[in-house]
Structure formats: C-alpha cells, structure tokens
Amino acid sequence: MQLEARARAAISQALRRLGVDCPADLPLERPRPEFGDLSTRVAFPLSRQLGRPPQEIASELAAALQGHPDFAAVEAVGGFLNLQFTPAALHEVLQEILRQGGDYGRQDLGRGRHLQVEFVSSNPTGPLTVGHGRQAALGDVIAALFSELGWRVTREYYLNDEGKQIDLLAQSLWARYRQALGEEAAIPEGGYQGDYLIPIGEELAQGWGDRYPQFDEAARVAFRKAAVGRMMRLIEEDLEAFGVRFDVWTREGDLHRRGLVRETLEELRRRGATYEKEGAVWLRSTDYGLSRDPVLIRSDGTPTYLMVDIAYHVDKFRRGFVKVIDVQGADHAEEQQQVKLALRLLGLPEGFLEYCVHQFVTLKGREGVERMSTRAGRFIRLGDLIRELGRDVVRYFMVRR
Numbered sequence: 001m002q003l004e005a006r007a008r009a010a011i012s013q014a015l016r017r018l019g020v021d022c023p024a025d026l027p028l029e030r031p032r033p034e035f036g037d038l039s040t041r042v043a044f045p046l047s048r049q050l051g052r053p054p055q056e057i058a059s060e061l062a063a064a065l066q067g068h069p070d071f072a073a074v075e076a077v078g079g080f081l082n083l084q085f086t087p088a089a090l091h092e093v094l095q096e097i098l099r100q101g102g103d104y105g106r107q108d109l110g111r112g113r114h115l116q117v118e119f120v121s122s123n124p125t126g127p128l129t130v131g132h133g134r135q136a137a138l139g140d141v142i143a144a145l146f147s148e149l150g151w152r153v154t155r156e157y158y159l160n161d162e163g164k165q166i167d168l169l170a171q172s173l174w175a176r177y178r179q180a181l182g183e184e185a186a187i188p189e190g191g192y193q194g195d196y197l198i199p200i201g202e203e204l205a206q207g208w209g210d211r212y213p214q215f216d217e218a219a220r221v222a223f224r225k226a227a228v229g230r231m232m233r234l235i236e237e238d239l240e241a242f243g244v245r246f247d248v249w250t251r252e253g254d255l256h257r258r259g260l261v262r263e264t265l266e267e268l269r270r271r272g273a274t275y276e277k278e279g280a281v282w283l284r285s286t287d288y289g290l291s292r293d294p295v296l297i298r299s300d301g302t303p304t305y306l307m308v309d310i311a312y313h314v315d316k317f318r319r320g321f322v323k324v325i326d327v328q329g330a331d332h333a334e335e336q337q338q339v340k341l342a343l344r345l346l347g348l349p350e351g352f353l354e355y356c357v358h359q360f361v362t363l364k365g366r367e368g369v370e371r372m373s374t375r376a377g378r379f380i381r382l383g384d385l386i387r388e389l390g391r392d393v394v395r396y397f398m399v400r401r
Contacts, residue, residue, distance in 0.1 A: 003093055004028055006070055007038050007083055014064040020046060036073065036082040043079045054079030110151030114320050117143040119327035120239070121158040124231035125169045127196055128238045128382040131361045136382070137398035138358055139327040140244045146325075154321070156248040158312065161228050162256065163305075168192065169231075170223035174215050176201025177223070181210065200230050238383040243391055255311055261303050264311040264346070265296060273345040285341055294338050306335055310342045317348055327356045361398075 012022040023045055031039040043054040043061065050057065058076035065074045065083075073084040097104045119139025122132050140155070147153045160166075172192040178185035180202040187193055204226060212219040239245070255261055265281070268274050274281050279299035283306075286293050296307040316324050328336065336355050343353060386394055 003085060003089070004038065006089065007040075010065060010068055010070060011040060011042065011061070011081075014061055015042075017064055018060060020050070031080075031082060035077070035080075036075070036084040038083045038085075040081045040083075041079065043076075043081065047079075106148050106150070108150035110146065110149050112150065112152055113322040114154065115146055115151040116154045116156055116316055116319075116321045116324040117146070117327065118156045118158055118316075118324065119143075120244070121160070122235065123160045123165060124228045124235065125165055125192060126194055126231060127234040130380045130382055130385050133242070133382045133385065133394060134358055134361050134398040134401075135327050135329070136239065136242055136244050137395045138356065140395075141399055142325060142327065142356060151323075154248055155244075155246045156250060157246045159228075159232070159249055159251045160305075162252045166224055166228065167220065169227045170220055171215055173197050173201060173204070173227045174212065174219055174223045177204045177208070177212070180205035196234075197227075200226070234383075238381070238386070241383055241386045241391065242395065250312070250315075252308060252312075255308060255315065260315055261308055261311040264314050265303070265307060267346060268296070268310075268342065271345055271347075273342070283338065283342060285338055288341055288345075290337055290341060291334075294335075306338055309335070309339055310346075313339060313343055313353060314346065314348070317343075317352060321352075323352060323354065325354050325356055327358065330357050330359055333357070 007028060008026050011026060015022045023042060026040065026042055028038055028040050030037075041054075043057040046052075046057050047054040055076060055078065058079050058081045061081055062074045062076040065071060065081075068074070070085060070089040071083055072086040073082075075082045117139055119142075120128070120132055120136050122128060128136070143153045143155050168188060168191045171188045175185040175187050175191070176197045178201075180198075212222065215223075265274075268283070269281075273284055274296060275284060275293075276282070280295050281297035282293045283296050284293060285291075294306055295304050296310075297303055313324070326336075332355075336357075340353060344350065382394075
C-alpha cells in the first residue's frame with residue numbers, strides 16, 4: 001500500500017474511533033520538510049460540521065494516532081495534523097517498489113481505451129527553442145503517465161504548414177538564397193530574420209543556381225516546400241535528442257485537402273451556431289456566455305486558425321479517441337474556450353477535450369527578463385541547451401518549474 005493510502009486508512013480509523021465519519025475526499029498534502037512527511041487539514045471541514053475549533057479536533061485526532069506503527073511523530077499545529085512516517089513504514093514501501101519493479105504504480109483506469117496527447121505542435125518557421133522545451137517535456141510525461149494508467153496513448157504533433165506565416169518563411173528563405181548568390185535581397189516585412197536560414201539559403205543556391213530570380217508563384221511553391229522540409233528536419237533532430245518521439249504527425253494541409261474544414265463549417269451552420277456579418281462567418285459564442293464572437297471564415301473566404309482547429313478536433317474524435325489532451329501555453333485561454341464550445345455545439349461528448357496549460361519559459365539577461373522571438377531570430381535553440389546540460393537535466397527542470 002502506498003504511503004498516502006496508509007495515512008488515509010489510519011486517519012479514517014482514528015476518526016471512526018472518535019465517533020466521526022471520515023470525509024469522502026480526505027485532504028492530504030506535502031508540507032515543508034520541518035513539518036513532516038504528510039499533512040492534513042481535515043479538522044477544518046469537520047469544524048464546520050461539529051461546531052468545534054479545528055485545533056481541538058486536530059489535537060484529539062493526534063492523540064488517537066499516537067502509537068500507530070506507521071508514524072514516528074504525529075502533531076497538531078494550528079488545526080493541521082502533521083505526520084512523519086517511521087523508517088519501518090518507508091522500508092516496507094521501498095521493498096514493495098523493488099518487488100514490483102517496472103509494474104509499480106501501474107493501474108488499469110484506462111482499460112485500453114484510446115487517448116491522444118497533442119503537444120509541441122510548433123509552427124515549422126524555425127528550430128525548437130528552449131520555450132518549446134517545457135511543452136515537449138510536459139507532454140511526453142503526461143503521455144507516459146496515462147500509458148501507465150492503462151490507456152492506449154498516441155503522441156501527436158500538429159504541423160501548421162499552411163497560411164501567411166509559411167509564405168513569409170518561404171520569402172525570407174528566398175531572400176537568403178538570393179543573398180548567397182551575391183544580391184542584396186531584403187527580408188520581407190514581418191519575415192524571419194534569424195541566421196538559421198542563411199546556411200539553408202546557401203545550400204539552395206548551390207543546388208538551384210539562378211533558377212528563381214524573382215519571388216513569383218513558382219518560387220513561392222518551391223521555397224515553401226524547401227523551408228518546411230528543412231525546418232521539420234531541425235525540429236525532429238532536437239526532439240530526438242530530447243527523447244521525445246511522436247506516433248502521428250498531422251499536417252494542416254491534409255485537413256483542407258480532405259475537405260474536413262469545409263465540412264465542419266457546414267455542420268456548424270446547419271446547427272445554427274454561426275452567422276454572417278461584414279462578409280465573414282462568425283461563431284455565436286456570446287449566446288453561450290463567452291465574451292465575444294470569433295471569426296471562423298474571413299471576408300476573403302480563408303478560414304481562421306480557430307476554424308481549422310475546430311475541424312482538427314472533429315478529426316481526432318472521428319479517429320476513435322475517447323479523450324484528447326492538448327498541451328498549450330497560457331496565451332491560448334480564450335481560444336480554448338471557443339474550441340470547447342464549438343465541439344459541444346457539434347455534439348461531441350463533454351470532457352472529450354482537456355487542456356493542460358503551462359506558463360512560458362523566460363530568459364533573464366542583464367537588463368531583466370527577455371522575450372524570445374523566432375521571427376526576430378532572438379532565441380536559444382533547445383538542441384543547444386540539451387548539448388550543454390544533458391537531456392535528463394533539461395527535462396527535469398522543464399517539468400519541475
């Protein structure tokens with residue numbers, strides 16, 4: 001039996017001896033080391049129930065637990081009950097861990113059902129940065145934990161290989177290509193300034209020569225393909241070094257080619273979840289308590305990121321996943337609400353989609369916190385940090401903080 005389970009059983013028995021029913025959800029937490037191994041504030045909810053001070057209840061509970069073979073010390077402090085385990089109790093758990101080996105802690109809560117964890121999903125506009133490292137480590141740990149709980153887990157990377165940003169990346173690479181041929185080509189406004197495109201431009205100049213003197217449609221197609229391909233190669237290299245392997249890579253372009261974005265939009269329309277205004281299509285979010293109605297289809301007919309994201313999650317459901325977990329940064333809170341609402345309006349089951357939200361990694365320089373920017377070329381590559389500190393060190397600190 002695990003330590004927390006042993007503590008809960010002991011507290012429950014002590015409460016019954018005192019003539020008190022144990023709460024169904026007995027609170028336990030890890031206190032600071034000087035206060036013991038575990039602590040419970042169970043006296044506080046019992047205080048409201050019994051009409052007695054928490055400290056008085058905690059003191060009686062501490063007295064009832066004195067001499068228990070699992071506890072070296074039991075102390076009531078300010079209404080909290082602090083517990084310290086005996087070496088014998090710790091040894092018993094350690095022996096059980098050694099006996100079970102790799103099976104220790106495994107459960108069958110998932111019963112073999114399909115669960116997807118989507119994480120990283122960085123746009124292929126540059127290498128992975130240390131900012132992406134937290135999501136990579138966190139998502140991989142979540143996937144491993146659910147696998148140990150009996151779920152059939154799929155790790156998935158969503159590749160946004162469409163849209164304006166990819167066009168800007170392609171034109172930025174074309175500029176580096178022309179520079180390698182000796183011209184003074186400028187990076188486009190809003191383009192990608194990073195030096196990481198320079199060696200790729202030089203490689204293309206050697207291979208293609210003067211094939212693309214202008215950034216016309218033929219150049220756009222060629223440089224989009226070259227840019228995305230080489231960025232994905234860098235991303236895969238860093239993920240491999242980080243010990244993260246994906247089972248599925250889904251491209252945004254495939255969703256469009258299969259007609260899933262258009263089909264999802266039509267279903268939202270059929271269910272009365274959209275309306276048209278100013279030439280655009282909007283989601284009726286304010287009708288359901290959200291702060292604003294977002295655009296799904298722009299006035300020029302192109303879908304927004306939100307529209308494609310909704311279609312992508314419909315695709316996940318159709319692929320048979322019982323539950324999906326998206327690991328995302330804290331800046332996506334509003335969009336997360338919009339996606340959940342749209343899926344509910346489409347009839348998908350409540351709880352199908354859950355988000356694991358993490359805070360950003362920050363870098364501190366001489367003048368304080370510095371923001372990373374792939375577009376400006378101001379970042380530290382994840383692969384460089386791994387080579388400097390080692391994979392396990394980086395993974396540990398990314399998950400711990």
